Amino acid sequence: APSQRHTSKQRFLAEFSQCLYEFVIQLLPTREELIVKEDVRKLLERLIRTIEPESRLLSFGSTANGFSLRNSDMDLCCLIDSEERLSASDLVTMLGDLLERETKFHVKPLPHARIPIVKLSLDPSPGLPYGIACDIGFENRLALENTRLLMCYALIDPPRVRTxxxxxxxxxxxxxxNSPYKGTLSSYGYVLLVIFFLVHVKNPPVLPNLQQMPPMRPISQEETTLHGHNIWFFDDIELLRGRWQSSNTESVAELLVDFFRFYARDFQYNTGVASIRAGLLKKDSKGWASESDRGTARERNRLCIEDPFEVDFNVSRCVTRDGLYTIRGELMRASRILASRPERAIVALAQLCE
Ligand code: ATP
Ligand code: MG
Structure with a gap:
């Protein structure tokens, strides 16, 4: 009977929400891990200051945005406040030498990469069963800002967004x-897809659009421009709580089921651009669909996710035709598993992550 189907569906969703919370909690980094990582950051900062006394070493990416899993990599960014400073590639080379001499890290300087970085890793030990992997970049201020934006979105509704x-x-x-090098999508790309879904697809929305909310005081253009990009967003989440509340009451399970269904079936991969700043855009209107350079633009823009600040930058440009085919196949598989509603929610969860 329809009413019985209805209740079995409700029961599945309630149980699945509970499973999701419990599953995610045990994957969070431990307190010890966070302490070790902060110690590593401080140690590296001290060493870098022997080369550039005016420098600071800041965390970005998942260690700083609230979306960190146990044993995730550390992304660090070195900011140098003095006027005269070495070039990023010289710094990478010098820092590489220094760390090689002074620490137990395995060090791999990449001074000639598009974004010069030093890659570090530490072998597993009893106190650190998974070791540590860490990238140090320089002056990547936009990455610090997009980290802060994602952190603010996480803070608005931690139970649903973070889960x-x-x-x-x-x-x-x-x-x-989840391997940009092999033609699939970075974690950053997946996070943007979730936020796009919660801001622009769900109706009523689960999250407000922080980049389009009016500022509380007049703000000069100078304050909000970084390398020619508008980096303003509403970042006073305490204040926001008093002014905005989502009228969407769906559970995390309902949202997840709908997320898979939307990206498996409804998102217009051929023509659409997911922009958390501006909603659904067209590839055409951003010049991301042109065939002019013998199809290369098209190949780079199979999947289009606009960076929140660098709006000419497609975060998912690494996703190849095969990569997108695989991703869509996985979204359909997930959607199918959830639609079949196994007897026990835990079974669905296990199947999803098999
Ligand atoms: P993980 O825990 O899997 O490492 P993460 O949240 O750290 O996930 P990453 O994909 O490692 O996400 O990205 C870390 C940061 O690097 C992002 O917050 C972003 O600032 C920057 N970044 C990563 N990939 C891109 C990209 N394709 N375009 C622009 N910035 C990126
Ligand atoms: Mg990372």
Whole structure:
């Protein structure tokens, strides 16, 4: 009977929400891990200051945005406040030498990469069973800002936003569709897809659009421009709580089911651009669909996710035709598993992350 179907569906969703919370909690970094990472950051900062006394070493990416899983990599960014400073590639070379001499890290300087970085790793030890992997870059101020933007979105509704994002991060790693080098999508890309969904697809929205909210005081253009990009967003989340509340009451399970259905079935991959800043855009209107350079633009723009600040930058430009085919296949698989509503929610969760 319809009413019985209805209740079995409700029961599945309630149980699945509970499973998601419990699953995600045990994947969070431990306190010890956070302490070790902060110690490593301080140690590295001290060493860098022997080369550049005016420098600061800041965390970005998942360690700083609230979407970190146990044993995730550390992304660090070195900011130098003095006027005369070495070039990023010289710094990478010098820092590489210094760390090689002074620490136990395995060091790999990449001074000639598009964004010069030093890659570090530490072997597993009893106190650190998974070791540490860390990238140090220089002057990547936009990355610090987009980290802060994602952190603010996480803070607005931690139970739903963080649970969804963390689950999807595990899911895409287990399903092996989280390798930009192999033609699939970065974690950053998946997080943007979740926020796009919660801001622009869900109706009523689960999250407000922080980049379009009016500022509380007049703000000069100078304050909000970084390398020619508008980086303003509403970042006073305490204040926001008093002014904005989502009228969407769906559970995290309902949202996740709908997320998979939307990206498996409804998102217009051929023509659409997911922009958390401006909503659904067209590839055409951004010049991301042109065939002019013998199809290369098209190949780079199979999947289009606009960076929140660098709006000419497609975050998912690494996703190849095959990569997108695989990702969409996985989204359909996930959607199918959830639509079949196994007897026990825990079974659905296990199947999803197989
Ligand atoms: P993980 O826990 O899997 O490392 P993460 O949240 O750290 O996930 P990453 O994909 O490692 O996400 O990205 C870290 C940061 O690097 C992002 O917050 C962003 O600032 C920057 N970044 C990563 N990929 C891109 C990209 N394709 N375009 C622009 N910035 C990126
Ligand atoms: Mg990272």
């Amino acid at each position: 969804m994002v963390l689950f999807l991060k595990v899911w895409c790693k287990r399903r092996k569709i």
